[in-house]
Amino acid sequence: MRAAAVGGRVLVIEDDDSLREALARLLGAAGYDSATYSSAEALLANGGLTGSACLVCDLKLPAMSGLDLLAGLRSLTAPPPMILITAHDAPGLREEALRKGAAAYMAKPFSGTVLLDAVKTALESARSS
Secondary structure: OOHHHHOOEEEEEOOOHHHHHHHHHHHHHOOOOEEEEOOHHHHHHOOOOOOEEEEEEEOOOOOOOHHHHHHHHOOOOOOOOEEEEEOOOOOOHHHHHHHOOOOEEEEOOOOHHHHHHHHHHHHHHHHHO
């Protein structure tokens, strides 16, 4: 399913340049329209949430964390689903992220197939709600 089919882009918020670009290439190869941001602040400052269908966001970002961004999205009427990714997994973190509303939580490294499956599931869930 293409993100355009649910009315938006898959946004990638990742501070590692090479990973951010790789994720955008992966999403593009799978047929998704995507946009990338190096921080949550850059996303918010550029109005990136407008028209977004799903977010793939690093948990540990330089200033505002992925969990902070997730908490901020909860105040929206219909927030896009967020998939949190992290290289800094810790006991209880997955449960906390899911309890706070993350659509999925993945520890790096993860396969492209697993990420694409999570995006597809998040988009289908958003469309049906």
